[in-house]
Amino acid sequence: MPFQRGPASEPGPGGLFRRRVRTVSRPDGVLQCNRCGGRTVLNTENGVVVKRGRRLRGTKVDTDICANCWTEGITVPMQAAVGKTG
Numbered sequence: 838m839p840f841q842r843g844p845a846s847e848p849g850p851g852g853l854f855r856r857r858v859r860t861v862s863r864p865d866g867v868l869q870c871n872r873c874g875g876r877t878v879l880n881t882e883n884g885v886v887v888k889r890g891r892r893l894r895g896t897k898v899d900t901d902i903c904a905n906c907w908t909e910g911i912t913v914p915m916q917a918a919v920g921k922t923g
Contacts, residue, residue: 868915870903877904878915 848856858874869876879902884895899912906913 870915872913873905875903875905879904879907
């Protein structure tokens with residue numbers, strides 16, 4: 838018997854909030870998550886060393902990842918604008 842999906846349920850209050858945040862217009866060049874609408878950016882590096890009081894950068898692992906989704910275990914690359922080209 839093939840899998841049959843039931844009727845779609847209404848989103849909860851969190852889903853309605855995320856939908857409302859995603860629809861807010863944003864200025865050109867602003868990074869925003871397409872999943873949750875967050876604008877908090879996370880960059881991860883591996884092998885960072887402090888030498889003579891200065892931080893020496895390591896290898897970049899992830900760049901421009903949504904920090905809100907990352908705390909939930911999801912890696913979502915952020916985009917400057919959805920549907921805009923150039």
